[in-house]
Amino acid sequence: MEKKTIKNESSDETFLDQALRPGRWNEYIGQKHIKDNVKILLSAAEERGHIPEHILFYGPPGLGKTTLAHLIAKETGKQMKITSGPAIEKVGDLASILTNLAPGDILFIDEIHRLNKMVEEILYPAMESGVLDIIIGKGPSARTIQLDLPPFTLIAATTRVALVSSPLRSRFSGGVFRLEFYTNEEIAEIVKRSSKLLNTELEKEGLEEIAKRSRFTPRTANYFLKRCRDYAQVHKKNLNKETVKSALGMLSIDEIGLNSSDRKFLEILIEKFKGGPVGLKTMAAAMSEEEATIEEVIEPYLIQLGLLERTARGRVATVKAYNHLSFDIPENLQNKLL
Numbered sequence: 470m471e472k473k474t475i476k477n478e479s480s481d482e483t484f485l486d487q488a489l490r491p492g493r494w495n496e497y498i499g500q501k502h503i504k505d506n507v508k509i510l511l512s513a514a515e516e517r518g519h520i521p522e523h524i525l526f527y528g529p530p531g532l533g534k535t536t537l538a539h540l541i542a543k544e545t546g547k548q549m550k551i552t553s554g555p556a557i558e559k560v561g562d563l564a565s566i567l568t569n570l571a572p573g574d575i576l577f578i579d580e581i582h583r584l585n586k587m588v589e590e591i592l593y594p595a596m597e598s599g600v601l602d603i604i605i606g607k608g609p610s611a612r613t614i615q616l617d618l619p620p621f622t623l624i625a626a627t628t629r630v631a632l633v634s635s636p637l638r639s640r641f642s643g644g645v646f647r648l649e650f651y652t653n654e655e656i657a658e659i660v661k662r663s664s665k666l667l668n669t670e671l672e673k674e675g676l677e678e679i680a681k682r683s684r685f686t687p688r689t690a691n692y693f694l695k696r697c698r699d700y701a702q703v704h705k706k707n708l709n710k711e712t713v714k715s716a717l718g719m720l721s722i723d724e725i726g727l728n729s730s731d732r733k734f735l736e737i738l739i740e741k742f743k744g745g746p747v748g749l750k751t752m753a754a755a756m757s758e759e760e761a762t763i764e765e766v767i768e769p770y771l772i773q774l775g776l777l778e779r780t781a782r783g784r785v786a787t788v789k790a791y792n793h794l795s796f797d798i799p800e801n802l803q804n805k806l807l
Contacts (some may be wrong), residue, residue, distance in 0.1 A: 522643030527630035531688030534626035554583035582632035650685035674710035746783030
């Protein structure tokens, strides 16, 4: 594979993210189940001479939903128009986007769960029948006109699939696919590939150190790689294990990927509330954080690592949490987890 070099004078993080994005299926690491299904869908559509069916990707941030959409566009050789749910405020916004599509184009809508409900109603016939129903005028003089749209493929992404209405979900005839978290081995492969694209020499132990702290998420891994590269460049050091540990230490990232907010949550839970159980409102008040931030940002990774449990009575710190933060384990901890 030809080595791509990122020029040092460019400081645009968006440009770097685009450069690190895989350009072919064989460069996309992980999500094998989704790749296999999508490749069959695209191949079958191509053989029939049809456009691919509409697809919805969902899962936590940073797992590659947008990357998959870009890959589909590249593999099919089609143009992709990109927008997001909050950006389409009015029916006229959607009508403008749809009527400007060329036949076979791909429309990518990120965070589709934030789409206005009035706009969503207009999207249904566009997806099913390729027509756009627009009401002109008000009251008794109002009339509906129907515009034929060029055939297109809608690819949507969301981090909160439960907020996507059932009628909208059912119209993704190509499939609704959930992206899974990556293994440390897959993350290591991604970091290895990214370091080559960044023209950065990364030692194996340093690579493994980044991978195990990356919260099983490629976007986080690439962010850590870029910050470690910056640290090594400024301090004139090789990018080895010790350099990576020092760089991530400055970011308050510990050996299992917890950040300062994660550790603060566990410390408050153990020290102030004796490990729990404690309710969400109480934890939010104790941390001076919003409930949504705790529930959607902090807790999922702690639960995934087995450091936290949500019981019927509230949040409880596990044995692993006590061990990780070097606290003494209480005798009654097992009863709290019941």
